[in-house]
Amino acid sequence: MVSNEAPVLDVSNLKKHFSIGKGIFHKSNEKVYAVDGVSFSIPKGQTLGLVGESGCGKSTLARAVIRLVEPTSGEVRIMGRNILELSKSEMRDCRRQAQIIFQDPFSSLNPRMTAGDIVAEPLIVHNIGSRIQRLERVAELFDLVGLRAAQLSSLPHQFSGGQRQRIGIARALALGPQLIIGDEPVSALDVSIQAQVINLMMDLQEKKQLSYLFIAHDLAVVEHISHRVAVMYLGRIVEHSDKNSLFSRPQHPYTEALLSAVPVPNPKLKRHRRLVQGDVPSPINPPAGCHFHTRCPYLTEQCRVDVPPLIEVEQGHWVACHLRSPKLN
Amino acid sequence: MMSTVNGVGNPSSKDDSSPEKKVSEFNEELSLAGANVHTKVGMIFFLTKRYPLGFLGLFLVFVFIFVALFAPYLTTHDPLTTNPSISLAAPSMGHPMGADFMGRDLFSRVIFGARTSLAVAFGATILGVFFGVLIGLASGYLGGWVDLVLQRLIDILQSLPTLILAMAMAAALGPSLFNTIIAIAIPKFPSIARVIRSSTLSLREMPFIEAARAMGMSDLRIVFRHIFPNTLAPLIVLATAGLGSAILVEASLSFLGLGVPEPHPSWGRMLSESASEYVRTAPWLVLFPGAAITVAVFGANLLGDALRDIFDPRQRTAN
Amino acid sequence: MEKLINEFSNHIHVSNLAEAAVLEVENLKTYFFVKQGVVKAVDDFSFSLKSGDKLAIVGESGCGKSMTALSVLRLVPNPPGRIVSGSIKLDGKDLLQMSESEMRNIRGNRISMIFQEPMTSLNPVLSIAQQIGEALILHQKLSDKDAFDRSVELLKLVKIPEPLRRAREYPHQLSGGMRQRVMTAMALACNPQVLLADEPTTALDVTIQAQILDLIMELQDRLGTAVVLITHDLGVVAETSERVIVMYGGKKVEEANVNDIFAMPLHPYTQGLLAAVPKLTTLSGKESYSKRLQEIPGIVPALVNLPDACTFAPRCAFATDICRHEYPPYTNISSSHKVACWHVAKVC
Numbered sequence: 001m002v003s004n005e006a007p008v009l010d011v012s013n014l015k016k017h018f019s020i021g022k023g024i025f026h027k028s029n030e031k032v033y034a035v036d037g038v039s040f041s042i043p044k045g046q047t048l049g050l051v052g053e054s055g056c057g058k059s060t061l062a063r064a065v066i067r068l069v070e071p072t073s074g075e076v077r078i079m080g081r082n083i084l085e086l087s088k089s090e091m092r093d094c095r096r097q098a099q100i101i102f103q104d105p106f107s108s109l110n111p112r113m114t115a116g117d118i119v120a121e122p123l124i125v126h127n128i129g130s131r132i133q134r135l136e137r138v139a140e141l142f143d144l145v146g147l148r149a150a151q152l153s154s155l156p157h158q159f160s161g162g163q164r165q166r167i168g169i170a171r172a173l174a175l176g177p178q179l180i181i182g183d184e185p186v187s188a189l190d191v192s193i194q195a196q197v198i199n200l201m202m203d204l205q206e207k208k209q210l211s212y213l214f215i216a217h218d219l220a221v222v223e224h225i226s227h228r229v230a231v232m233y234l235g236r237i238v239e240h241s242d243k244n245s246l247f248s249r250p251q252h253p254y255t256e257a258l259l260s261a262v263p264v265p266n267p268k269l270k271r272h273r274r275l276v277q278g279d280v281p282s283p284i285n286p287p288a289g290c291h292f293h294t295r296c297p298y299l300t301e302q303c304r305v306d307v308p309p310l311i312e313v314e315q316g317h318w319v320a321c322h323l324r325s326p327k328l329n
Numbered sequence: 330m331m332s333t334v335n336g337v338g339n340p341s342s343k344d345d346s347s348p349e350k351k352v353s354e355f356n357e358e359l360s361l362a363g364a365n366v367h368t369k370v371g372m373i374f375f376l377t378k379r380y381p382l383g384f385l386g387l388f389l390v391f392v393f394i395f396v397a398l399f400a401p402y403l404t405t406h407d408p409l410t411t412n413p414s415i416s417l418a419a420p421s422m423g424h425p426m427g428a429d430f431m432g433r434d435l436f437s438r439v440i441f442g443a444r445t446s447l448a449v450a451f452g453a454t455i456l457g458v459f460f461g462v463l464i465g466l467a468s469g470y471l472g473g474w475v476d477l478v479l480q481r482l483i484d485i486l487q488s489l490p491t492l493i494l495a496m497a498m499a500a501a502l503g504p505s506l507f508n509t510i511i512a513i514a515i516p517k518f519p520s521i522a523r524v525i526r527s528s529t530l531s532l533r534e535m536p537f538i539e540a541a542r543a544m545g546m547s548d549l550r551i552v553f554r555h556i557f558p559n560t561l562a563p564l565i566v567l568a569t570a571g572l573g574s575a576i577l578v579e580a581s582l583s584f585l586g587l588g589v590p591e592p593h594p595s596w597g598r599m600l601s602e603s604a605s606e607y608v609r610t611a612p613w614l615v616l617f618p619g620a621a622i623t624v625a626v627f628g629a630n631l632l633g634d635a636l637r638d639i640f641d642p643r644q645r646t647a648n
Numbered sequence: 649m650e651k652l653i654n655e656f657s658n659h660i661h662v663s664n665l666a667e668a669a670v671l672e673v674e675n676l677k678t679y680f681f682v683k684q685g686v687v688k689a690v691d692d693f694s695f696s697l698k699s700g701d702k703l704a705i706v707g708e709s710g711c712g713k714s715m716t717a718l719s720v721l722r723l724v725p726n727p728p729g730r731i732v733s734g735s736i737k738l739d740g741k742d743l744l745q746m747s748e749s750e751m752r753n754i755r756g757n758r759i760s761m762i763f764q765e766p767m768t769s770l771n772p773v774l775s776i777a778q779q780i781g782e783a784l785i786l787h788q789k790l791s792d793k794d795a796f797d798r799s800v801e802l803l804k805l806v807k808i809p810e811p812l813r814r815a816r817e818y819p820h821q822l823s824g825g826m827r828q829r830v831m832t833a834m835a836l837a838c839n840p841q842v843l844l845a846d847e848p849t850t851a852l853d854v855t856i857q858a859q860i861l862d863l864i865m866e867l868q869d870r871l872g873t874a875v876v877l878i879t880h881d882l883g884v885v886a887e888t889s890e891r892v893i894v895m896y897g898g899k900k901v902e903e904a905n906v907n908d909i910f911a912m913p914l915h916p917y918t919q920g921l922l923a924a925v926p927k928l929t930t931l932s933g934k935e936s937y938s939k940r941l942q943e944i945p946g947i948v949p950a951l952v953n954l955p956d957a958c959t960f961a962p963r964c965a966f967a968t969d970i971c972r973h974e975y976p977p978y979t980n981i982s983s984s985h986k987v988a989c990w991h992v993a994k995v996c
Binding site: 195261 | 824888925941942943
C-alpha cells in the first residue's frame with residue numbers, strides 16, 4: 001500500500017552505541033552496538049512487526065525512536081518532523097504523537113497511583129482540559145480498552161496482568177497519538193489473555209487509524225498483527241518485507257532459522273528443522289562482516305569480511321545477505 | 330545499559346527489584362499469614378498481634394509525644410522555679426521524683442524535658458530527612474557529576490563518627506535549641522541520602538518512569554510524583570529508627586554541655602549536672618532522667634525495628 | 649518374612665514389565681492454608697508415567713502445574729502448603745510415606761528437576777564442575793577427582809563445546825543457553841528415572857529453545873528417562889510430547905495423546921486455549937485464518953475457596969447450572985483420552 005501521505009514514522013540510518021566502562025575518568029573504547037544503522041518507515045494505520053532475539057537491540061531501537069535513549073546518529077521523523085533536532089520543550093510537545101506500551105504489566109504502572117490517575121496523568125502533564133473534562137476523557141478511555149469505570153480508583157495491584165496492560169494502553173492513548181510503540185506488549189501475558197490484548201490493539205488500530213511499531217520475539221504473534229515485518233540481528237535489520245512474503249519466502253538464513261525454530265502447535269506437522277548452532281554473539285565488538293556469519297550454515301569467505309547491504313530482492317522485500325546479492329547470481 | 334533482555338514469555342518471571350512487586354508481595358504475604366489486608370483496621374489488628382514489641386514501641390512513642398504536648402497539664406510545679414528549701418529533697422508525695430540541688434521539682438523537669446527531646450528528635454529527623462531526600466533524589470536521578478560530587482561529600486561526612494560530628498557542629502554553632510537540631514541533623518542526612526539515592530537509581534530504570542518520560546513529563550514532576558512516593562517505605566523506617574538516636578545524641582551533647590542551653594530542661598543535662606556530684610547522695614537525680622531517656626529511645630527503636638521488619642521481609646528474623 | 653517376599657516379587661514384577669509405571673501419582677491434593685481459606689493448588693490430580701514417556705503438563709500461570717512438580721519432589725513450601733492426601737509412587741514405593749532422609753536420596757538422584765531460570769538456578773560462586781559434581785559426590789559417593797571427570801563427560805553429553813575449559817568456569821561466564829545445558833547436565837548426572845522440566849526453555853530465545861528441546865529429547869531417547877515437561881507453550885508441547893495433560897485451576901481438565909489434543913480437543917478450555925494462540929499460517933499449513941483471535945473471556949481465577957464446581961464454568965460458553973454446582977467426572981472417550989466436562993456431547 002503506497003500512500004502519498006508522509007509516513008507516520010520514518011527512521012533512517014539510526015544508530016545507538018553505548019560506551020561501556022563506568023566512571024568519568026576512564027572511558028573505555030569498547031562499545032555496545034545496540035542499534036547500528038537501522039532504516040524503516042511506517043505508514044498511517046499500519047503495523048511494522050520487529051522481531052529478534054534478546055540482545056539484538058530491538059528494545060533500544062524502540063526507545064531511541066522516541067528519544068527515551070538519545071540516539072548516537074541518524075534521523076527519526078515523526079509525522080515528517082525530525083525529532084532529533086527538537087529542543088527539550090519541543091520534544092515534550094511532540095511526545096503527544098508517539099507513545100509506548102511496555103512489556104511488564106507489573107512494573108510499568110506506578111504502584112502508588114490509582115488506575116484513573118495513571119490514565120489521567122498525560123492529560124495533566126500536557127494541560128489538556130478541565131478536571132471534569134479529564135475525568136470524562138478517562139472514563140471514555142476506560143471504556144475503549146474494556147475496563148469498567150468502577151475500577152477507576154483501584155490500585156494497580158488489584159488488577160490482573162491483562163487488565164494492567166489495558167491500563168497501559170489507555171494511558172498511551174490518552175493524548176491521541178498517531179504512533180504507538182509496543183515493546184513486547186503481550187510477551188508477559190498468559191495465552192488466553194494475550195489474545196484479548198492483541199484483539200484490542202487491532203481493534204483500536206482500525207478505529208483510530210493508529211500506526212504500530214510492534215516489537216516481539218514471538219513470530220506467530222508478529223505475523224498475526226503486522227502488515228510488514230523486520231527481522232533484527234545484533235543491531236541491524238537483516239530482512240524487511242511485507243508479512244506474507246517474509247513468512248512464506250524467507251530470504252535471510254537467520255529468518256529461515258528463526259522460522260524453523262518456532263515450535264508450531266500442530267503435532268502432525270513434521271518439519272525439516274534447520275537449526276542454527278551456538279548462541280547470539282555479544283553485541284560488544286560483534287563479529288566483522290555479516291554479524292550472522294558465526295552461526296550461518298551457508299558461510300562464504302566474503303561474509304567474514306564485508307557487511308552485506310540491504311538489497312531489494314523482490315518488490316518490497318529487502319534482505320542483507322551476500323547469498324542474495326545479484327553479484328553472485 | 331544494554332538493550333533489554335527479551336524472550337521472557339512467562340508471567341511468573343517478574344523483575345525482582347520492582348517496588349510494585351514488593352508491595353503486592355507484602356500484601357500477599359500478609360494475607361497468607363492471615364491478615365485482612367483489605368481493611369485498615371484488619372491490617373492494624375493483625376500487625377499488633379504479629380509485632381507486639383513494635384506495638385509497645387508505638388505506644389511508648391505516643392506516650393512520649395503526649396507527655397511533651399501536655400506537659401503543663403501533667404505537672405504541679407514550674408520546672409524552672411527554684412526553691413532552695415527543698416534542695417536535693419528525696420522523692421515524696423509532693424515531689425514524686427524529688428528535687429535537684431537548686432530545688433526545682435524533678436518530676437516537672439523530666440516531663441518538660443520530654444518537650445526538649447521531642448523538639449530535638451523530631452526537628453533533627455525532619456531536617457535530616459528533608460536534606461537527605463533532596464540530596465538523595467538529586468544524586469540518584471541526575472547522576473553524572475552531581476552524583477559524584479554529592480557522594481564524595483557524603484563520604485566525608487560519613488567518615489566521622491556521628492557524635493564527634495555533632496559535637497563539632499554544636500561547638501561551632503554555639504548552644505541553642507535550633508543549633509542543636511542542626512548539629513544533630515547534619516550527621517543524620519548522609520545515611521538517608523544514601524538510601525534514597527539507591528532506591529532512586531533502581532526506580533529510575535523502571536518502565537513506569539520511562540512511560541512518564543515518554544508522555545513528556547518534566548523531570549521535577551517525575552521525581553516528586555513518581556519516584557519519591559516509592560521511596561517512602563525505607564524512608565519511614567530510617568526516620569523512625571533515627572528518632573531514638575537523635576534523642577540519644579541530644580542527651581549526649583547536653584551531657585557534654587554542648588546541647589540545649591539553660592533554661593530548657595534537658596534530660597542529658599540533668600544527668601550531667603548530677604552525675605558526678607550527687608549520684609551517691611541523691612541517686613534519683615540520675616535515675617529518673619536516665620530512665621526517661623532509656624524509655625524514649627527504647628520505644629523509638631522498637632517501633633523502628635518493627636517497621637523495618639514489616640517493610641523489608643528480608644530482614645525479618647526467624648519466628 | 650512374607651513382607652520380604654512380597655517386596656522381592658514386587659521388584660521382579662517391576663523389572664520384568666517395562667510397561668509398569670515408573671511414577672504413579674494418584675489423587676494428589678496439595679493445598680495451601682491461608683486465613684482467607686484453602687488454596688487448592690493441586691486438586692485430585694493423577695497421572696502415571698512409564699519409563700521413556702514424554703508427558704506434557706500445560707496450563708496458564710497459577711494453574712498449579714509447577715506445584716505438581718514440587719509436590720512430586722515433596723518440596724512444597726510448608727507452611728502454608730501441605731500435601732493433604734494422595735500417593736506418589738516411584739517404582740511402587742510411596743514417596744509420601746518416606747522419611748526426609750530417604751526423600752533426599754530420591755531428589756536429584758532418581759527424580760530430578762530442571763528449573764526455568766538458568767540465571768538464578770546456578771550458584772554464582774561455584775564452578776560448573778563443582779555444581780554438577782555435587783550430586784555425584786552426594787548420591788554416588790564419587791571422589792572429587794571422579795566427580796570432575798564425570799562432570800566433563802556430562803558437559804560433553806549436553807554438547808557444550810570445550811567441556812574441559814567450561815568445567816572450570818563459573819556461571820556468569822556462560823550464556824543463557826549454555827547455563828540451561830549445564831542445568832540439564834546436572835539433572836541427568838545421576839541417571840534419574842524421572843526428569844521434571846519446569847518451563848525449561850521459557851527464558852530462552854527461540855533458536856536456543858529449539859536447541860535445548862532437541863537436546864532434552866535426544867538425551868531422553870538415549871537414556872530412557874521419563875520426562876514430565878511443564879509448559880505454557882502449546883507449540884513446545886506439540887513438538888516434544890506424546891501425552892498431554894491440560895490443567896486449569898489446580899485440576900486436570902483433559903488428558904490425551906498429543907495428536908488427539910490438537911485434533912480433537914474436548915474440554916472447552918483446551919479448545920479456547922488452542923484457538924487463542926496465534927499460529928504461523930505459513931508453517932501450520934492453514935491458508936485462511938480469521939482476523940481476530942478467539943478470546944477466552946474473563947481472567948484466570950484466584951484459587952482461594954473455590955466452590956466444588958467446574959473451575960472453568962465462569963469463563964465457559966457452555967456452562968449450565970450443574971457446572972456451577974458440581975465438579976464433572978472424567979469421561980473416557982477412548983483408553984487414552986479423558987475429559988472432565990459435563991457437556992462433552994455438546995462440546996464436540
